[in-house]
Amino acid sequence: MRKAFISPTKYVQGEDELLNLGYFVKTFGDSALLIAHPDDVSRVKEKLDFTINKFNIKLVESDFHGECSREEVARLQALATEYSCSCTIGLGGGKAIDTAKCVAEGEALIIVPTIAATDAPTSHSAVLYTPEGAFDDYAYFKQSPSVVMIDTTVIANAPTRFLVSGMGDALSTYFEARATSRSYSNVNAGLPCGVNEGVCAEAKGTKTALALAKLCYETLLEDGVKAKLSSDRNVVTPALENIIETNILLSGLGFESGGLAAAHAIHNGLTSLEGTHHYYHGEKVAFSTIAQLVLENADKAEIQEVITFCAAVGLPICLADIGVVHMSDEELMEVAEKACIKEESIHSMPFPITAEAVAAAITVADQIGREFKISKGM
Known part of the structure; x- marks a missing residue:
């Protein structure tokens, strides 16, 4: 291999x-x-x-x-x-x-x-x-x-929203790398097709990349809230240093050498909705990560942990949080179908993918997020 x-x-x-x-x-x-x-x-x-x-x-x-x-x-x-x-x-x-x-x-x-x-x-x-x-x-x-x-x-000294958005992008890293590893899918660290004719362009992820992706998630949980508070005050603290490293280095190595899966593909599908255009990449990826976890029927406690983290740092947990107040069935299927095109990373999930399943996952993720907000009086 x-x-x-x-x-x-x-x-x-x-x-x-x-x-x-x-x-x-x-x-x-x-x-x-x-x-x-x-x-x-x-x-x-x-x-x-x-x-x-x-x-x-x-x-x-x-x-x-x-x-x-x-x-x-x-x-x-x-x-x-x-x-x-x-x-x-x-x-x-x-x-x-x-x-x-x-x-x-x-x-x-x-x-x-x-x-x-x-x-x-x-x-x-x-x-x-x-x-x-x-x-x-x-x-x-x-x-x-x-x-x-x-x-x-x-x-x-940059606006805190940028840092929080970076945490949203980093949030998906472990879950996408984990899915890619389980499906033995290729990662971006291999040579891109056509660079050198006759040279194999396919490559799987390493244990090193998966370990870094897991550390990425663990550091978000440990230091994310503290780093946000530091950014709000425009001061450098150990927590902010750790989250900067997480957003840029751990997430960067994790996605490129560990692999992308459903979260970024669902993000790409959501960009077809005009309401999402005013939100940053990482903000949309955060909600899409919840949708991936629903799609793979992740453990309930894991989903709750992710949603709790997102709510604590101010990341979206439902469609309304990324500007989608109403979505028709036709628009939902358009999002799901765009997420499922042949070239998308969603096919690195370790099971067959259908647009119907993706649409259902988005709907349920939205419902879970809305119920969480109601339960917390948000």
């Missing part, structure tokens, strides 16, 4: 870590293309100026247009060539990070998230959009970023 595990070359996090950015740039050369939204640059400008002067490097600002499109990637690659940049820095949220991945194409890449809202920073994949913001395609690269650098002071 072929197994695979993928990770960044280096992961480092700490208070004011951004002051050391120049050190990592120096491992590649003297200059870097900085891909970041102007608002994110302004948030950390003093630290960027400090690291530029301390390490005598040059950061070429790119005037990032805000969308990870083929056109923007081509423009930025030309800019990197024009200024002979030694490496690429993706600083900010998901769009800037994914754009940097596409520009670097797996070489000399430093990722600096300014929020802990998703597990994308550590991965070797990106999502491409059209210039208008519509989905275009997925992109995969030969390796994960060279360096993932987390300044926990910057994360602590």
Whole structure:
């Protein structure tokens, strides 16, 4: 059996870590293309100026247009060539990070998230959009970023909703990895099809990945509420440090090397409902995780544990919490069918999947969540 595990070359996090950015740039050369939204640059400008002067490097600002499109990637690659940049820095949220991945194409890449809202920073994949913001395609690269650098002071001063959303994304990690392991399904850590003709693209998850995914869940339960309180106060505490690591590193390694299953597929189906468009990825994944647990007939105590955690940190536990106040039977089936298309990760569940079963799981998960809220006077 072929197994695979993928990770960044280096992961480092700490208070004011951004002051050391120049050190990592120096491992590649003297200059870097900085891909970041102007608002994110302004948030950390003093630290960027400090690291530029301390390490005598040059950061070429790119005037990032805000969308990870083929056109923007081509423009930025030309800019990197024009200024002979030694490496690429993706600083900010998901769009800037994914754009940097596409520009670097797996070489000399430093990722600096300014929020802990998703597990994308550590991965070797990106999502491409059209210039208008519509989905275009997925992109995969030969390796994960060279360096993932987390300044926990910057994360602590970001809106708490981002951190909580990241916990929602991380919440699914263990349950999806567990399902993938039980079904012996392939994971993203294997070579993407077509990268090297004649090389096997299939790979199963490792015990290491499953163990990290389980640690991800355990840390959420232990430190999630405390980390939220720290973020509310804009202070760095051990609990916040642990949840930042959980949201970004443990969840990132867990999903890519442990596998995705029903939760992310159901999330993708839910995006067809207009009401969900105002909610973050991790918020929708949290409810979708409950739906996966219903779909697999998980132990009642486990479902209650997940719902209790979500309620404690402010994650959605029913459809109304993600903007779906009413859903017709036709809309429900549309969501379920989208979650069940051939390419979706839901087929990594260890049993046959039907759209009818998914629709039923969503309905029951919603009911469980609503009853929980009533019982708690929420």
